[in-house]
Each structure stands twice: as C-alpha cells, then as structure tokens.
Amino acid sequence: MYVDRLPDALKGALPAPRRTAAGQAVNAALIIYALCLAAGLGLSSAYWMTGGDYPFGAVRAGSWTVWPKAGSRDADPYTRAVNARTGGIPLGIGEGLVLRAAADDAGRALDARCTYRIGTTAPQARYWSLTLYDGAGRPVDTALKRSSFSSAEVLRGQDGGFTVALSREAESGNWLMMPESGEVSLVLRLYDTPAASAAAALDPRSLPSIVRGECGP
C-alpha cells in the first residue's frame, strides 16, 4: 500500500483506512449484542416489575402497607400495568382504602403454621372487612368456610375493641382457620372512610396490631 510509504506526519491527515471485513463483523456483532441486551433487559425488567405488588407509591403504617394513589386518577403507569396484567379492579379513593399486611409487627412473614392475634382497633370507617389470603391471592379455603370478618359481624369486647385469632386449632371468639401451610397475607378494607383522602398519613396506632403466638412444626 502506498500509505505505508508516506511520512508519518502525513498519515494522520489522510482519511481513516477502510474497515476490514473482520472489523465489520465485530461491529455487527456488537450492534446485535446491544439490541439483544436492550430487548432482554428492558422486557424482563418490565415483566418482573409488573407481576406482583404495585412497585411504587407504597406507604407503610405499622405492619400494614397502603397504596394511596392506586385508586385515584394519579395512579402511576406501573400500577396500571400491574392491574392490566392481574385483572385487578382497584378500589377507588371515594369508595374506600385497602391495606395489606404480609408480616407481623416484628417484621416476620405471616406463616400458616403460626398463631396470630389481630386487634383491637381499626380506623374510622362505615364498614371494614378483614380477610385472610393464601399465597396465591385467594381467600383461604379451609374447613371453616370463612375467610373474613366484617366490622358488623365481629364480636367486640366491652371497650368496643375486637380481636381476631388466626390459627389451625379452633379458638373461641373471632377465629379464622389457617390453611395447612405456606405464607398467608391479610387485607383490611375500609369502606367509606375519611382515612382514604389522608392515607399517606395513617396513624399506625389506629390500625390493628398483628402479634404472633406459638408456631407449629
């Protein structure tokens, strides 16, 4: 090549040498690699983030989690995507508020082998319901044929407080039977509640506590 015979000072002024076939193959491989990385990472992260709970906007109050904006016009795109994928129909802010708990007051995941006591207060609402779900998001299906208590049917003490017991063995008072095994979760729904508009500032003391008792094998 004549370029090799030129003085070094002149070489820099010349246009870059044409790419070789090997260089072009490397470039093509890098472009394909970048596109695969984009598609794989972008799609899998989107899939992963819209499959379970709402990823953003959660507010914690004690052991309960609330998504104050899930039932409003301001719901973020992730919340909408989660609902679209699960078929969920959120409760509107004007209807009420949904609180979820997957762990007890000490932060340990709710386990079907343990016993729990839930009580004794709930925020002001026209009605509330407390439901026990299995790991797949269905109300528990046990021999008791009951998976929830509403504020109207729950038995209360003399001070107006209530206690709901979760356990495998029958207990007196408000009792929900635990499924045989696996993780469980609780949902407290407050219907027609002033707390809905101020959900981000819920007082944990107004919410039922979740206290773990004994655990089986």
Add this chain to the structure above:
Amino acid sequence: MRLLARFVLATVCGLVLAGLVHLSAVLAVPYLAEKDAFSRLRGTLSADRSEIVATPGDHGTWLPYPDPDVALATCAYTLDEGPVRVSARTGPLFQSLSLHARAGGVFFAITDRAAVRGALDLVVMTRRQLDEALASEDPDEPSRDVRIVSPGREGLVVVRVLAAFASQREQAAEAAKSVSCTIDRE
C-alpha cells in the same frame, strides 16, 4: 483495548435502549394485556344490566384478592354510540360505584351516601359529547344529570355491594347485578 472500548460503548448503548424498552413496555401493557378486567368483560358490552364478577362467599372468581364480603358486578361500556346512563337503586346495604377507564384506572367513585332518594344516576360521556349536550341544552331548563367525562372511550362501571353478614350475600348479589347501563339516545 480498542475492542474493549467498543464493547463498553455497545453495553452502554444497550443499557440506555433497555431503559427505553422498559418504559415503553410498561406503558404498552395496559393496551396489549389480554387478561385485564376490561378485556375479560368485553363480551358484556351489549348487556343492559351489570353482570356479576364476584359473589360474596364464592371463591371461584378470577379477580385477584377478591373481598369475600363483597358482591362485585360490572358493565363494560364504550362511548362510540353515545353517552352511557348508569342507574343504580340503593338499598340497606353499603353500595359503591366506580368508573374505570380502560388502561387508565379509576376516574370516579362514589358511595350510596351520595344517592338522591335511593337512586344513583350518572351519565358517562366523552368531552365532545359533553360539549354537544351543553350546546343543545335549553338554558332555562338545565339537565339534572350528573355528567362524568371519561378519559377514554372504553371502560368499566364497577358496582360493589357489601354483605356484612353471611345472610345478606344473596341480597348483595341481587343489588349488584340490578344496575342498568344503557346508551343514552336523546
């Protein structure tokens, strides 16, 4: 070394593109989903009455985390043929009504407390239909309809009736499925 630099550049480009793909995928999911509530209920678009999705006490619903104390019924609507009139009679049980835009979330929700003489009446319309209704209205006799502008042309009317006691379950289901959603032709 030069190859490594190109590899790093390709990785950075890939990551930036991945971010764009991620965002567009999340935004597109509501429009592409086949298992969202609206798509599942598309078959009920022509029905004049709300159809039950979850009956209280029954665990066989596709709804994730259903409230076993609540009867939930829906009307799927499309505003292509005109505004949709929603009429519900309230009873002794807690009842709430919410409007969900397809891919858009809740845009309106009320409870039976807002009922006038035991009835909840709403007219769901597009912005254009609202403008037309306002333009053709007699200024001396304004309409008493509660008009709600839907952010999209398609959506769901969702009725929830609470059965606080097991004995009220049947009554709650009856109340939930007795809401009428008809196309308002005037």
